[in-house]
Amino acid sequence: MVKVVIDGKEVEVEPGTTILEAAERLGIKIPTLCYYPGVFGEATCRVCVVEIVKSGKIVPSCAFPVSEGLVVETDNDRIRENRRLALEVILAIHKIKCQSCPRKGGYCELLELCREYGVEGIPVCAECPLHEDDCLLVKGELCLGPLTVSGCGGICMYERRVCEGCRGPVTRSDVIEEAVKLYMRYGINLDRVLAKLGKYYSSSPQYDRVVKLITGFFQGKSKEVVDS
Amino acid sequence: MRRISQIKNGRGGVKISVGMGSCGLAVGAREVYQTIEKEVELRGLEATVIPVGCMGLCYAEPLVEIHKKGLPDAIYSRVTPEIVGKILDDYLNGDVSGAFALRDRTGSAKGESEVPLLEEIDFYKHQVKWVTRNCGIVNPESIEDYIAYGGYLGLSKALELSPEEVIEEIKKSGLRGRGGAGFPTWLKWSICRKAQGEPKYVICNADEGDPGAFMNRMLAEADPHRVLEGLIIAAYAIGASYGYIFVRAEKPLMADRLEKAVNEARRYGLLGRNILDSGLNFDVEVVRSAGAFVCGEETAMLAAIEGRRAMPRQRPPYPATYGLFGKPTIINNVETLAHVATIMADGWERFAKYGTEKSKGTKVFCITGSAKRTGAVEVPIGITIRDLIFKIAGGVREGRRFKAVQIGGPSGGCLPESMLDLPIDYESLTSAGAIMGSGGLVVIDDGNCIVDVARFFTAFTMAESCGKCLPCRVGSKILYDTLTRIIEGNGSESDLEVLESVGRFMKNASLCALGQTAPNPVLSTLRYFREEYEAHIKERRCPAKVCKKLLNYVIVKDVCVGCGLCAKQCPVGAIVEDVDGKYRIDPEKCVRCGQCLITCPRGAVVKG
Numbered sequence: 001m002v003k004v005v006i007d008g009k010e011v012e013v014e015p016g017t018t019i020l021e022a023a024e025r026l027g028i029k030i031p032t033l034c035y036y037p038g039v040f041g042e043a044t045c046r047v048c049v050v051e052i053v054k055s056g057k058i059v060p061s062c063a064f065p066v067s068e069g070l071v072v073e074t075d076n077d078r079i080r081e082n083r084r085l086a087l088e089v090i091l092a093i094h095k096i097k098c099q100s101c102p103r104k105g106g107y108c109e110l111l112e113l114c115r116e117y118g119v120e121g122i123p124v125c126a127e128c129p130l131h132e133d134d135c136l137l138v139k140g141e142l143c144l145g146p147l148t149v150s151g152c153g154g155i156c157m158y159e160r161r162v163c164e165g166c167r168g169p170v171t172r173s174d175v176i177e178e179a180v181k182l183y184m185r186y187g188i189n190l191d192r193v194l195a196k197l198g199k200y201y202s203s204s205p206q207y208d209r210v211v212k213l214i215t216g217f218f219q220g221k222s223k224e225v226v227d228s
Numbered sequence: 229m230r231r232i233s234q235i236k237n238g239r240g241g242v243k244i245s246v247g248m249g250s251c252g253l254a255v256g257a258r259e260v261y262q263t264i265e266k267e268v269e270l271r272g273l274e275a276t277v278i279p280v281g282c283m284g285l286c287y288a289e290p291l292v293e294i295h296k297k298g299l300p301d302a303i304y305s306r307v308t309p310e311i312v313g314k315i316l317d318d319y320l321n322g323d324v325s326g327a328f329a330l331r332d333r334t335g336s337a338k339g340e341s342e343v344p345l346l347e348e349i350d351f352y353k354h355q356v357k358w359v360t361r362n363c364g365i366v367n368p369e370s371i372e373d374y375i376a377y378g379g380y381l382g383l384s385k386a387l388e389l390s391p392e393e394v395i396e397e398i399k400k401s402g403l404r405g406r407g408g409a410g411f412p413t414w415l416k417w418s419i420c421r422k423a424q425g426e427p428k429y430v431i432c433n434a435d436e437g438d439p440g441a442f443m444n445r446m447l448a449e450a451d452p453h454r455v456l457e458g459l460i461i462a463a464y465a466i467g468a469s470y471g472y473i474f475v476r477a478e479k480p481l482m483a484d485r486l487e488k489a490v491n492e493a494r495r496y497g498l499l500g501r502n503i504l505d506s507g508l509n510f511d512v513e514v515v516r517s518a519g520a521f522v523c524g525e526e527t528a529m530l531a532a533i534e535g536r537r538a539m540p541r542q543r544p545p546y547p548a549t550y551g552l553f554g555k556p557t558i559i560n561n562v563e564t565l566a567h568v569a570t571i572m573a574d575g576w577e578r579f580a581k582y583g584t585e586k587s588k589g590t591k592v593f594c595i596t597g598s599a600k601r602t603g604a605v606e607v608p609i610g611i612t613i614r615d616l617i618f619k620i621a622g623g624v625r626e627g628r629r630f631k632a633v634q635i636g637g638p639s640g641g642c643l644p645e646s647m648l649d650l651p652i653d654y655e656s657l658t659s660a661g662a663i664m665g666s667g668g669l670v671v672i673d674d675g676n677c678i679v680d681v682a683r684f685f686t687a688f689t690m691a692e693s694c695g696k697c698l699p700c701r702v703g704s705k706i707l708y709d710t711l712t713r714i715i716e717g718n719g720s721e722s723d724l725e726v727l728e729s730v731g732r733f734m735k736n737a738s739l740c741a742l743g744q745t746a747p748n749p750v751l752s753t754l755r756y757f758r759e760e761y762e763a764h765i766k767e768r769r770c771p772a773k774v775c776k777k778l779l780n781y782v783i784v785k786d787v788c789v790g791c792g793l794c795a796k797q798c799p800v801g802a803i804v805e806d807v808d809g810k811y812r813i814d815p816e817k818c819v820r821c822g823q824c825l826i827t828c829p830r831g832a833v834v835k836g
Contacts, residue, residue, distance in 0.1 A: 060542065
């Protein structure tokens, strides 16, 4: 058995145990994304990073085996900064298509973590607890969910009301393109969307760009043309 | 003894060595070799003609060295098949005036005083030939040659000691791994010796992949037995019974020569059962890697040898306790092993004489890029970068100014002129934002845009990322895309923050050294050449006039004579005649190919 100290608490575990498992035994929660015991343990997402106090190294807790006398911190500014960057980097390559996500209707860990670490970029659609057939767009109502920055928890939709876009626009062009496709599928035209946008979005510094993007996509232009 | 004398002096007292490393072969050494053999036969001369490895003077290849009793040893540079006959005739008639350098002086040859001694030339003067002492002298394809020059002496001395004593010798020498990280060699060995598990393995890491680094190739091509000898000593010290030499398939000559060395050593009883009656059983296999850069990382290399996809894994456990097939394994670089053999033969005292307090001994560096003299040089650790580039390599090519030097390959850092007085050792380079790495120095002159240079190295690491962990796989792509945006004139000021924060994230959170060091070129250039990045972003201007999208070709009216050659040459018809009979370039149509600049006989076209 080896003794380790995690966040100031001591625990005895078998050699070969990972930091993550040892922390679990202490009831310390370390966020994870790619870790799936027994299925996947390649430590690729780097969300579960912790700091080894002695060396100052940032290591993935899900793959790092404990050794005698190891002192670990699981939450400090440096770790949070690295986790936040990991999430931003993941989002940068994440195809944000919440409407067609297989996890829709379930639980989105990525969104939860992004909310916790203040990373923006996912639209309200990911928050929407409703199932696809209950989407308000289907009924022809103009919901700004596909275009609006998430983080509110989708309160309006719980009340069966459409998103008014109070948190401002998502600025990624691929997300906007996806949103426009949705509007077109449900027969919502450009004028209606633009009319509603002004209400909260116009205070955003990105407002002009977003309007330009939406207009361009409605006219069927490609992403490269619209964004140049 | 007669045999040794014949090897050293050649048959009939004449010995001709041709530099046939990869660098020599690339500029026609094979033709030179064949011509020499023909000429020797034609003259009915009794002489030994042998191929030798590179002696570091890559800029002067193909090199031919002629030795005859009574005459000074003469080295001829840039030899072509056409002049071989003349060189031979002159030399044998006692005229050495056309030679590049001499190894010694006898006072008996004509023109001797005009030719400098080898140790007098700038490139050679500051070097210490310790581990490369045989390079360019012994025939790498003959074990007898190596033995005649004192080879396998280190092994026989080591076998007289106990393994612990061998480790102690290496500890006293202060040798640190020459692969880049600088981990003390003895410590690695001693951990592995104490580790539980049988059999143990030793691996020679010959998977050299840095662009601009070729010291391992040079050593293994010129003196493969020294590397093998070091490997056998390492096996004895840790108690290993099997070894691998992991070579890049892209360096076929190196792999062939190592394979040949292994086979010859086996024939001579230096591999196999009961080596030199010491009771040591050890054999070696040469493995050719398929050439992924990441295979140079030790855990990825283990995966490759085991037959799995080459991806690094989280350490600990370190290979010294849990390595190949789960057994204790040590992995040492080619140069480290060559040093081991030399230290055992010559004693640690002579090795530890060189170098600094923390980094002992000598290191081979490769100088490439815009340097006047390129090649591989062996110098004591702790020499300043300025000495290396200006004293040894002769500075930057004619008409150019020094701008920066990239140290440590694609994962190293770019250091400016102000850092040139930095001594080269593991610690000072790391604190300056570069790394020792394998020891490649790419000299960059003022004709290069630093953002473009950073993008070039980032493109390399992006392509070579194994794709396992997020920071390296996606981070390098983000760096590359951001740099491209800046180069194309679409950068914004927030892009610099993106580069810095993503770079820091890669450094902290990547799994292996490839990802951890991949942002170094970007971070170090941002640190030392920030104003050049800002010129691209704020002024949409490339100070070095390299980035095409930020560049305009203009015709200076006062110089233009209206000949119209540029207009004829322009592939897109962007050059039109003005009302005054002179020409002008339409920037809208111009594709910045630069043809007009080359064509103009008056130099009226300038980059603006």
